[in-house]
Structure formats: structure tokens, C-alpha cells
Amino acid sequence: LTISEQQCQGRTLDLLPEQVHYLRRVLRLAPGSRFIAQDGQGQQWLATLGDKLDQAELEEVQRGGSAIAPFILIAALPKGSGFDAVVRQATEIGVTDIYPVLSQRTLLNPSDSRVSRWQRIAQEASEQSERLTIPEIHPPVSFPALLQQPALASQQYLCVARGEYPHLLTQLQKDLSAAAAVAIAIGPEGGWTPEEIAEAAVKGYQPVSLGSAILRAVTASIVALAIVAAVREP
Ligand code: SAM
Numbered sequence: 001l002t003i004s005e006q007q008c009q010g011r012t013l014d015l016l017p018e019q020v021h022y023l024r025r026v027l028r029l030a031p032g033s034r035f036i037a038q039d040g041q042g043q044q045w046l047a048t049l050g051d052k053l054d055q056a057e058l059e060e061v062q063r064g065g066s067a068i069a070p071f072i073l074i075a076a077l078p079k080g081s082g083f084d085a086v087v088r089q090a091t092e093i094g095v096t097d098i099y100p101v102l103s104q105r106t107l108l109n110p111s112d113s114r115v116s117r118w119q120r121i122a123q124e125a126s127e128q129s130e131r132l133t134i135p136e137i138h139p140p141v142s143f144p145a146l147l148q149q150p151a152l153a154s155q156q157y158l159c160v161a162r163g164e165y166p167h168l169l170t171q172l173q174k175d176l177s178a179a180a181a182v183a184i185a186i187g188p189e190g191g192w193t194p195e196e197i198a199e200a201a202v203k204g205y206q207p208v209s210l211g212s213a214i215l216r217a218v219t220a221s222i223v224a225l226a227i228v229a230a231v232r233e234p
Contacts (some may be wrong), residue, residue, distance in 0.1 A: 034049075035049070040134040046058075072183035074186070099137070103192065106188045143196055169231070
């Protein structure tokens with residue numbers, strides 16, 4: 001459960017009505033049951049539900065502060081609701097940041113409500129996979145504008161579906177120190193344009209392959225992140 005500082009008085013947690021509903025009705029927890037509460041910034045508590053319906057007692061189990069090396073997904077927005085699955089699964093895999101981008105072949109310009117929806121999905125997925133931190137969903141940005149920003153990570157890769165590029169895994173094994181910050185960029189269903197690949201290369205994005213199969217954009221995000229996560233795991 002994600003909680004905020006304002007809900008805590010000493011070791012007592014005042015639960016919000018929707019949290020009471022979730023714990024009591026959805027998870028069917030009884031007084032005395034334990035659950036994990038977290039602040040989304042790396043701090044975690046073991047909470048015990050009290051006899052009063054809307055309170056729990058907190059016991060600290062982990063303090064925030066140990067910085068995680070950035071693990072960044074940059075993904076061109078697909079049509080429809082495909083990005084919901086990307087946000088959910090990327091969160092489970094452990095990304096720290098997601099940048100939705102508008103590329104030359106992206107049609108969609110999402111509303112603000114979509115962005116808050118993705119942030120909610122990231123929060124739910126963090127709770128479900130017992131992460132200590134919630135990834136940040138950045139506001140959608142055009143790909144050229146993103147490339148104008150200072151480099152997001154020391155290792156940056158652009159996944160390109162066709163062409164003679166090294167496999168992401170081979171490249172990571174050459175480049176990656178355990179603590180390296182990594183950014184992975186996935187294109188839209190129509191692929192990156194040659195200009196986008198060239199501009200990204202100038203900004204330090206190494207073009208890489210994920211193998212000979214042409215994956216749907218949503219699948220490609222998950223495959224690429226799983227490869228990075230496997231190499232980064234201690
Ligand atoms: N229509 C595009 C083409 O023919 O080049 C394919 C685009 S693919 C459906 C969507 C995105 O997933 C690509 O831009 C790329 O980032 C990623 N992708 C899919 N398969 C890939 C692969 N085998 N290697 C690298 N990236 C891949």
C-alpha cells in the first residue's frame with residue numbers, strides 16, 4: 001500500500017477510505033493482519049491492521065536512500081491503450097523512469113488524464129510487485145525535444161527492428177558496469193525513421209537489435225527491459 005507522510009502520526013497510520021476498502025473488502029484482511037506500506041520513495045514499513053477500522057500500526061523495515069541507478073524506458077506511444085501494458089510490465093521489471101515519446105510515425109498525442117492514469121498504473125504495479133519505489137512517468141515529449149535534453153543515462157540504446165546492428169545483449173555485455181545508468185528507446189509500430197536513428201546516434205544512442213523477429217512495439221519494450229534487467233541483476 002502506498003501511503004503519505006500526512007497519514008502518519010508517530011507509528012499510527014490513518015488509512016484513507018479507499019485504502020480501508022482495499023484492505024478489508026478486496027484483500028479481506030482482518031484486525032491483526034499484516035501488510036507492507038511504502039512511501040514510493042524507498043521507505044517501507046510492516047503495518048498491522050488495528051481493531052479500529054481505519055488505523056494500522058507501523059514498524060519500519062527499510063529506510064529510503066540507497067540510490068538505484070537509473071533504468072529508463074523511452075517508448076513511442078502506440079495506438080489505443082497499449083501503453084497501459086507497457087507501464088505495468090516495465091514497472092514490474094524495475095524501471096525507474098518512463099518517457100512516452102511522440103516520434104515522426106506516432107499519431108497519438110495523449111491527454112493529461114492518460115498521463116495520470118499511467119502514474120496510477122505504475123503505483124498499483126509497484127505495490128503488486130513489492131517495489132520500494134514508484135517509477136516516474138514523465139510528460140510526453142517529442143523525440144527531437146528529448147534528444148535536446150542532457151543525456152539521460154551513461155549507456156543509451158535505440159532498438160531498431162531492421163538493419164545490421166549488434167544485439168542488445170552483446171552490446172550490454174561489452175558496455176555495462178553493474179552501476180551504470182541505462183536508457184532503452186523503443187520505436188512506434190511503423191518504426192523509427194532513418195533521420196531519427198541518425199539524430200539519436202549523434203546524441204549517443206547506440207542502435208541495437210533484439211533478434212531477427214520483428215516484435216510488436218509493446219513486446220519489444222518488455223523484451224529489451226528484461227534483457228537489461230537480467231544483465232543488471234547482481
Ligand atoms: N514496421 C517496423 C519496421 O518494419 O521496421 C517495425 C517496427 S516494430 C513493430 C516497433 C518497434 O519495436 C521498433 O521501432 C523497435 O524499436 C522495436 N523492435 C521490434 N522488433 C525489434 C527487433 N527485432 N530488434 C530491435 N528492435 C525491435
